[in-house]
Amino acid sequence: IADWQQITGYFNRLDAASDRISVKEIGKTTLGKPMIVAFISTPENLKNLESYRQMSQKLADPRQVKSQAELESLIKNGKTIVSISCSIHSTEIVASQMSMNLAYELVTANDDETKEILDNTILLLIPSSNPDGINIVANWYRKNLGTKSEGTSPPELYHHYAGHDNNRDWFMLNLRETQNITKLFWQEWFPQVVYDVHQMGQNGARFVIPPFFDPPNPRIPPLILREVGLVGYKMAADLQAANIGGVATNTTFDTWWHGGFRSAPYYHNSIGILSEAASANLMSPVVITRDKLVKSGRARGLNSPLETATNHPDIWEGGTWRPIDIAQIEMTASRALLQLAAKFRPRYLRNFYELGKANLERQKDEPQAFIVTAGQPNAETVARFLEILMWQGMEVHQMTRELEIVPDRNKPNDFGEIPLGSFLVFTNQPQKNNVLSLFERQVYPQRLNANGEAEVPYDVAGWTLPLQMGVETVAAWQIKDLAQHRNTLRKIENSNQARKILNLKVTNGSFQALPNPLKSKPKIGLYRGFTSSMDEGWTRLVLDNHRIPFRAVTDADFRRKKLDYDAIIFPSQSEKEIVEGLKAENYPAEFSGGITEQGVENLKNFVEKGGKLICFDDSCELVIKRFNLPVKNVLNNLKRSEFYNPGSVVQLKVDAGSALSKNLGENVAAYFINSSAFEITDTNKVKSVARYAEKDVLLSGWVLGEKYMNGKTAIAETDYGQGKIILFAFRPQHRGQTFATFPFIFNALEK
Ligand SMILES: [Zn+2]
Structure with missing residues (x-):
């Protein structure tokens, strides 16, 4: 080799x-x-x-x-x-x-x-x-x-x-x-x-x-x-x-x-x-x-x-x-x-x-442009979004005067005003299909096997980038008097130009880390076993990219140590993977064995004494079971003919009353990839912070059997001893793409 x-x-x-x-x-x-x-x-x-x-x-x-x-x-x-x-x-x-x-x-x-x-x-x-x-x-x-x-x-x-x-x-x-x-x-x-x-x-x-x-x-x-x-x-x-x-x-x-x-x-x-x-x-x-x-x-x-x-x-x-x-x-x-x-x-x-x-010719099912509207609260995210587009060669323009557009394809005579400071991405550029595929909502075809089960696609079904990143965009089906106004549009040459327009400090180099969003300084631990969890890696990327300090908590730490953290995050991993880890028959002792039953006991102790435990998707199973929480994943025993969602953007309805939902609106797009949906069996003990929408939960991708997830809890929190447990039924940091749901993580980490 x-x-x-x-x-x-x-x-x-x-x-x-x-x-x-x-x-x-x-x-x-x-x-x-x-x-x-x-x-x-x-x-x-x-x-x-x-x-x-x-x-x-x-x-x-x-x-x-x-x-x-x-x-x-x-x-x-x-x-x-x-x-x-x-x-x-x-x-x-x-x-x-x-x-x-x-x-x-x-x-x-x-x-x-x-x-x-x-x-x-x-x-x-x-x-x-x-x-x-x-x-x-x-x-x-x-x-x-x-x-x-x-x-x-x-x-x-x-x-x-x-x-x-x-x-x-x-x-x-x-x-x-x-x-x-x-x-x-x-x-x-x-x-x-x-x-x-x-x-x-x-x-x-x-x-x-x-x-x-x-x-x-x-x-x-x-x-x-x-x-x-x-x-x-x-x-x-x-x-x-x-x-x-x-x-x-x-x-x-x-x-x-x-x-x-x-x-x-x-x-x-x-x-x-x-x-x-x-x-x-x-x-x-x-x-x-x-x-x-x-x-x-x-x-x-x-x-x-x-x-x-x-x-x-x-x-x-x-x-x-x-x-x-x-x-x-x-x-x-x-x-x-x-x-x-x-x-x-x-x-x-x-x-x-x-x-x-x-691609320079517009087809009738395509908008003329997508507009990234001015005045969004998450300017850093908007800047990152534009940087991602421009890095792959997409053309982005700045408006220097107000424009009127038709936002609704079915109302071709209804013009609305687009504020100054908005950005335009025209569809008629050589990489038109890239523009469309990133801005549009994906509609995955319903594909079932002969036995009625969902056929498993190679990867995810939906990825619409503005939705995932929580960036507001509008399709412009017509721009009024575009020919006349074209010379008022300025092509953005690099991401620092966009940052200036967004009133952000210019950065040195590309794709720089974002400002740390935390107000407090919690001691954060992130579980890192030896099973090579990609979800752990992406969690690390999100924390590093936001300059949030943390330490890895290893299997050995769980087995022997007092867990000296304010909050511990478990990425999306199964109970078996976390507790049992790699098999001793294939791996040296230093890498095998997981956190063990002793580790589970130490974890309980950590929460009882006032620690905060944050679980993403699959790892919730471990905590629900071992901590005896009155929560049930209703998707657990469904067949693939009843429910299937291999990776889609879905609609959350957020409860404004919780500290977890600070800086978040009522509607948030979240990523669901063979994820969970909770039913809380004792609402005095466990509180629902966000639910999957009661109807029209699918924003982009494919859900078979949507009714099974409608209205079910997507984020739950509960006190446990002197500590707290926060359960995410989905992955709020999926592949480092879901900027829309990162704030839930930051809120969960705050002391
Ligand atoms: Zn490969």
């Missing part, structure tokens, strides 16, 4: 030895390591990198192309910009190692096919989009070779804040890594093809590639879906020609959700490819018996890895599965993609341009 220093060392040596590769740093990781991209092409192309970058940038914005002749010249002379990114998920380690082989092959081979690739494309090879995790995994793997823990996942998140959720951040840009690559892609290089290389579980198909499964997101241009499918089929055909079995298309992964490495490109008119290879045990081979393949069972679109189908014509019968098998498949797939990008270079460039151009 090569760690990050070795990988970057290797790439630097290739750079020194070959004029077909040029390695650049694109910023630092969360833990301060360099992130690199290797530009691979012919020596001539690499000498003129900047001019090729400018060509791609022009094609990305058809308004910059002044004539048909200029367009034809760009298509004739430009190169297909392709990016391949490896091992964002660090336990899916093989691609990061494979990246060195791929680079070596491309810079040394002299066959016609390689020459054609180098002539026609510029490859931006990212050996890892999560370098910190490469080191975490490499260190863990080396330390445990030959022990019972060989090949296990490390007992910590492989991204400091997000773990596996680091690939859920591509429209939110909470993480340094996402910010760096988003800048590389959508401020600088505008790749026409982006390929993100992953691994999945061990026992299913060997390799899953596009076309993807249903449902497609309606905001992805149909041409993009077709081109994604074409690349997938080229990969599949090349793998079959090499006699590699077990390759499946049209299964498991869909294109509904917006926030992945390969999905963000769809909203920039680019082709995004995901491949998922079956895993080994990190870099150790595994034996996959036929029995394991049988037991792996059904995936969406594939009944069994042992069944032939049109989307899976050649089965893999089982046997030894080695990292080198994975690497060879990924190399073949990468070359298949590069061949297409080279051979059909003019087609990729023209399609890319035409999609951007089509």
Whole structure:
């Protein structure tokens, strides 16, 4: 296993030895390591990198192309910009190692096919989009070779804040890594093809590639879906020609959700490819018996890895599965993609341009603009929201005179005034679909299996960003006399310009931490076990981003210590995970065992003596049970044919009487992801602070069986001994995106 220093060392040596590769740093990781991209092409192309970058940038914005002749010249002379990114998920380690082989092959081979690739494309090879995790995994793997823990996942998140959720951040840009690559892609290089290389579980198909499964997101241009499918089929055909079995298309992964490495490109008119290879045990081979393949069972679109189908014509019968098998498949797939990008270079460039151009025309179901209205109380959140949009290349304008707009699509003659200081985001910009997908409410199609159960989507169903962030926006279906007023609009060039308009202090650098919202200085503890809870990581990110000091409370602290805190937060984790932790049969004693029963007793003692306990979603179960609270999660025993909500924005009704609801309105949008809904059986003891709305609870996404959550408690509080317990039925800090519900956390933490 090569760690990050070795990988970057290797790439630097290739750079020194070959004029077909040029390695650049694109910023630092969360833990301060360099992130690199290797530009691979012919020596001539690499000498003129900047001019090729400018060509791609022009094609990305058809308004910059002044004539048909200029367009034809760009298509004739430009190169297909392709990016391949490896091992964002660090336990899916093989691609990061494979990246060195791929680079070596491309810079040394002299066959016609390689020459054609180098002539026609510029490859931006990212050996890892999560370098910190490469080191975490490499260190863990080396330390445990030959022990019972060989090949296990490390007992910590492989991204400091997000773990596996680091690939859920591509429209939110909470993480340094996402910010760096988003800048590389959508401020600088505008790749026409982006390929993100992953691994999945061990026992299913060997390799899953596009076309993807249903449902497609309606905001992805149909041409993009077709081109994604074409690349997938080229990969599949090349793998079959090499006699590699077990390759499946049209299964498991869909294109509904917006926030992945390969999905963000769809909203920039680019082709995004995901491949998922079956895993080994990190870099150790595994034996996959036929029995394991049988037991792996059904995936969406594939009944069994042992069944032939049109989307899976050649089965893999089982046997030894080695990292080198994975690497060879990924190399073949990468070359298949590069061949297409080279051979059909003019087609990729023209399609890319035409999609951007089509977006400049408004369609009838689209508003003219979205308006971020002036005078919102949460100016810092508004500023962050605008910074997120602009960082991904979205255009934002400031109004310098009042405008009148039609806010209601069904009342085209009713104009309303928009105050000065508001911001406009026009839909007719090259990345129109990004604007629409982030501002609109998602309506996920009701998809049920034959037995009436909800079909599980790949990720969440709704994400509408202004709702999640509690930023007020209005759709403008018509702007009165826009042509006449256009010169009164000012394009915002950077986030500090927006901050000035919002009367905020300018900041140094991008995505700076926000001011600490707490008035008091509570001693805060955040439970941090060894089971790598992403929810713990996101909680940490929210606290760090708001400069709120806290300490991690470990399993060992719970077992032995007096818990010396004012408040302890439990992120969303199951009772079993918290109490039992990692299994001793797989992990060394220092990492296994959870907080134990003794820890539960110590926790009770902590609250009885006056401590405050704050639980998010799943962890409420532990406290309700062990503390005998008169609260019940009414969703607990429902079937997926009765109730299902895989990730949606929902409406809360907030009780104004509680200290927890300070600075919050009556209506707050919250994030619900397979979350809970409480019924309080003794209202003298436990108080409801917020409920899910009695009707129209769904704001964006999908809820099956809405009635089960209607009117149920979403936040509850109760005294316990001299202390207090606060139960969140949902995750108020979900993926660091839900700024709308962060204030509940801050209020809960106040002394
Ligand atoms: Zn992955």
